[in-house]
Amino acid sequence: MTLTISQVLGCDVSTPDLAGVAFDDLATVVDDRADEFTVMLRDVEDAWEAGQAREAALRRGSDLRGELAAAQPLLTGVAQALRGFAADSRAIVNHLRELVNEAEGAGYTVTDGGSVSVGAPRSTAASAYDLQRDAARHGDQIRQLLERADALDESTIRKLTANRAPNSASGPGSGAVARESVPRAGTDPAKVHQWWDSLTDDERRYLIATYPDLVGALDGVPVTARDQANRIVLDSERDRLAAESREMDAYLADLRRRVAAGEEVSSEDLSRHGLVEHRREEIAGKLRGIDQILNRLESTDPGRPRAYLVGFSTADDGRAIVAIGNPDTADNVLTYVPGTGADLSHPAGDIRRADYMAEDANRMEPTAQTATIMWLGYDAPDTLPAAADHRYADGAVADLNRFQNGLRATHEGTTASHNVVLGHSYGTTVIGHTATQTGITADELVLVASPGVGTNDASDLRGVSPEHVWATRADGDPIHWAPDLDIAHGNDPTRKDFGGQTFTSDPGDHSSYWKENNPARANIARIVTGQDGEVR
Numbered sequence: 001m002t003l004t005i006s007q008v009l010g011c012d013v014s015t016p017d018l019a020g021v022a023f024d025d026l027a028t029v030v031d032d033r034a035d036e037f038t039v040m041l042r043d044v045e046d047a048w049e050a051g052q053a054r055e056a057a058l059r060r061g062s063d064l065r066g067e068l069a070a071a072q073p074l075l076t077g078v079a080q081a082l083r084g085f086a087a088d089s090r091a092i093v094n095h096l097r098e099l100v101n102e103a104e105g106a107g108y109t110v111t112d113g114g115s116v117s118v119g120a121p122r123s124t125a126a127s128a129y130d131l132q133r134d135a136a137r138h139g140d141q142i143r144q145l146l147e148r149a150d151a152l153d154e155s156t157i158r159k160l161t162a163n164r165a166p167n168s169a170s171g172p173g174s175g176a177v178a179r180e181s182v183p184r185a186g187t188d189p190a191k192v193h194q195w196w197d198s199l200t201d202d203e204r205r206y207l208i209a210t211y212p213d214l215v216g217a218l219d220g221v222p223v224t225a226r227d228q229a230n231r232i233v234l235d236s237e238r239d240r241l242a243a244e245s246r247e248m249d250a251y252l253a254d255l256r257r258r259v260a261a262g263e264e265v266s267s268e269d270l271s272r273h274g275l276v277e278h279r280r281e282e283i284a285g286k287l288r289g290i291d292q293i294l295n296r297l298e299s300t301d302p303g304r305p306r307a308y309l310v311g312f313s314t315a316d317d318g319r320a321i322v323a324i325g326n327p328d329t330a331d332n333v334l335t336y337v338p339g340t341g342a343d344l345s346h347p348a349g350d351i352r353r354a355d356y357m358a359e360d361a362n363r364m365e366p367t368a369q370t371a372t373i374m375w376l377g378y379d380a381p382d383t384l385p386a387a388a389d390h391r392y393a394d395g396a397v398a399d400l401n402r403f404q405n406g407l408r409a410t411h412e413g414t415t416a417s418h419n420v421v422l423g424h425s426y427g428t429t430v431i432g433h434t435a436t437q438t439g440i441t442a443d444e445l446v447l448v449a450s451p452g453v454g455t456n457d458a459s460d461l462r463g464v465s466p467e468h469v470w471a472t473r474a475d476g477d478p479i480h481w482a483p484d485l486d487i488a489h490g491n492d493p494t495r496k497d498f499g500g501q502t503f504t505s506d507p508g509d510h511s512s513y514w515k516e517n518n519p520a521r522a523n524i525a526r527i528v529t530g531q532d533g534e535v536r
Contacts, residue, residue, distance in 0.1 A: 003149045004112045005142070008096055013086045017302040020083030024306075027075035028298060030068055031235055037065035073208050073228040077163030080224045083306040084326050085156040087369055091331070092152065095367035096145045103138040114142040155412070159224075162201045175202030182207065182214045186398070189406035192220025208232070216312065219406030223308050223328045230309040231297070237314045238290050241283050248280045285345030286314050292348040293320060296355075305358055307351075310373065317379055318344020321403075322351050324358040325371030328410050332361060332370040332418045334528050335404065335442075339425030339449075340387040342380040350374045353514050357422075360525035370528055377403060380426060387426050388488045390454065393433040400434045404441040420528050422446035425479070425510065428453055428471075429489050435461035444527050447471040447500075448513050448520070449479050452489025458500035469493075469500035470527055470535070472520055475507040503527075503535050 041061045048054040103110050109119035116139035118131045177199070183192050196204070207215050208229045215221055216229035255273060258265055296307045304324075311321030327333045334357055338350045354374040361370035378396030381387040404421065411417050421442045423431040432453020434440050439462035447453060450471060458466035471493040473479060482488070494502050505513055505520030513520040519536065526534045 002113075003146055003153070005096065005100060005110070005114060005146070006112050008146065008149050009093060009100075011089055011093055013089045013093065014302060016082045016089070017086035020079045020081075020086065020306065021300050021302050023075050023079035023082060024298065025300065027072050027079060030075060031072045034065055034068035034072065035235075035239065037061065037068060041065065070205075070209055073205070073232065074163045076228045076231060077224065078160060080227065080306070080308075080326070081156055081159035081163065084159075084224075084329055085152065086302075087305060087325060088152050088329055089149070091367060091369040092145055092149050096142065096149075098367055099138060099142050099145065103135070103142070106134070106138075108135050108138060110138075110142070114146050115139055116142065162204075175200065175204075175206035177203050177207050177210075179211055179214070182211060183218060183220075185217060186402070187218070187220070189220030189402060189409040192218050192406075193222075193409040196221050196225070212236075216309075219402045220409045222410045223310055223323060223326055226310050227308040227323075230312040234290060234293065234309060234312050237312075238287065241287055241290075241314065245280060245283045245287070248276050248283075251276060252280075285343075286318055289318065289320070289344040289347050292346070292351070293322060295348070296322065296351050304355070305362075305371070311377055314344065317382075318376075319378075320344055320347050320376045321373060322347070322354065323371055323373045324351075324354050325369065327371040327373060327407055327417070328412050329369065330371035330417055331368035331415075332365075332420070332528050332530070333407060333411075334358075334361070334370065334372045334420045334422055335375050335407070336372060337375050337378075337400065337421065337423040337427035337430050338380065339423065339427040339429075340381045340384060342376050342427075343382070344376070347374065347376060350376065353424075356514050356521065357524060357528065360521050361528045364522070364525040365529040365531070368529060372528075375400070375403065378430060387451065390429070390433065390489065392426065393429045393454065393489075394437075396430045397434045397437050400430060401438040401440060408441055418443050418528070418530050420444040420446060422448065422524065423450070424448045424513070425451065428493070432461065432489070435463055439463040444468045444470065444532075446524060446527055447493050448505075449473055449477050449510055450489075450493050451479055451482050452491060453493055454489055456491045456498060458493070458498050466499045467501060468532070470503055470523075471498070471500055472503050472505045472513070472523070474505045474509070474512055474520075476512075477508065477510050479510060501535070 041058060044057060044061065100110055103116050107119055109117045116135045118135050183195055204225060208225060212229035212232040216226050216233050255265065255269060293309070297309060299307065306325065308323040308326060310323050311319055313319040336350070336354050336357065342350060351374050354372040358370055358372040377399050379392060381389065381392045404419070407419060408416070419442045421431055421440060428447040428450035429452060431440065431445060431447065432455060435445065436455050442464055445461060445464050445468065447470065455461065458469045461469055473492065473494050491498065493500055503520070503523040506518045508515065508518070512518060523535050526532070
């Protein structure tokens with residue numbers, strides 16, 4: 001089917017967006033009910049001591065719980081497809097309307113099928129040949145957009161079809177894949193993507209449901225699949241941490257009761273008390289961070305791009321990679337690397353910055369789709385003294401390099417996205433070490449409030465030429481106190497002898513770059529959308 005201009009411009013993108021929000025909500029409800037089933041089965045097991053009826057009831061309950069759990073990623077997949085369709089359609093509609101208005105404004109005749117002819121031009125300064133050529137150019141661009149709309153329709157149908165329930169006639173083992181066949185962590189993303197492409201829909205669903213921890217962590221697996229898998233991992237980790245917290249609360253309450261009653265308390269209990277208190281605080285922080293991530297993932301505002309959980313772990317200080325919009329289908333993709341103090345206990349501020357940058361770029365260039373990614377995929381230093389150590393940056397090199405390569409491997413379509421990597425504070429040091437040690441797959445680098453990037457020469461940053469390396473420092477930023485003596489991480493990259501480009505930002509503190517009306521935000525949006533010549 002070939003879509004017409006009137007059909008595309010008449011598309012109400014809010015309808016699939018709202019439907020996608022509803023499916024995301026339904027996925028959350030189904031997941032909650034599956035958790036309730038788990039509690040109910042535990043209660044039945046405890047209360048019903050023995051008998052064949054007990055065993056039959058537990059088996060049936062377990063089957064129902066499994067069906068609910070299996071439905072959750074399918075519903076999430078439908079939500080992804082619908083909201084992705086809405087986001088892509090919005091960019092196509094905006095671009096098509098702009099082209100049609102431009103052609104008609106020049107006096108050309110535009111047919112509903114996309115043909116453009118000279119008609120009665122409003123300007124007679126151009127030759128007939130130039131007018132014909134300009135009309136043909138408009139016609140080619142309009143037809144390309146209509147073809148893109150056709151392709152979007154077809155790809156959305158495929159995605160919706162892929163998220164159907166498994167064929168029960170195939171039996172419970174349908175799509176089963178051995179855990180050993182999953183590529184190891186650290187595998188080249190291009191090879192991972194080839195492996196994923198070789199799987200059937202049933203096999204992919206099986207892997208997401210059975211080994212979500214493996215699928216969610218693999219660069220080279222499409223963002224939609226990683227999102228489905230990581231939501232399962234996050235939910236499981238949230239339940240595990242909450243249960244551990246309840247056990248510790250019960251232990252501490254009992255210990256306090258024994259002390260208050262004058263009962264004897266062993267030295268082992270007293271020693272364990274401090275460890276339990278520390279662990280409880282650590283868990284409370286991670287649960288707080290999980291709730292902040294869920295707050296964005298479960299946003300029901302159709303005016304905001306859908307969020308995707310691209311990476312998640314509670315190990316050590318925790319890891320979280322949250323995309324605003326789908327990087328695999330976006331025209332522009334920005335990876336934001338936060339700096340000192342970033343960890344799983346408080347990701348909301350960094351996610352909010354990613355939201356701001358997506359909003360700014362999509363407003364500045366509404367005819368293209370921009371996705372942003374908050375990449376907390378490394379162990380950031382906790383304190384300023386720790387931030388003088390380059391080992392945190394070195395520890396992130398392989399992960400950031402592989403993540404950026406993964407974005408290239410999974411991007412859909414024949415045209416590569418315009419990829420930008422932006423760091424704030426120590427995040428710029430991570431970018432610098434990655435670019436100097438392994439090279440970095442990006443079109444632009446943006447260094448905000450940098451303490452240094454491990455080199456004093458922009459040409460050492462492999463993968464990006466110096467004219468596409470950008471830096472800014474606010475006049476009031478305390479980062480200025482770091483001496484330019486080529487110590488720690490090197491000199492200020494806004495210096496002229498660094499050899500990169502600079503852009504302006506308002507005077508302010510170390511976190512003011514994302515404040516409303518700060519020119520840094522507009523400049524970042526220009527860089528992200530490929531308008532380098534407009535950067536100030």
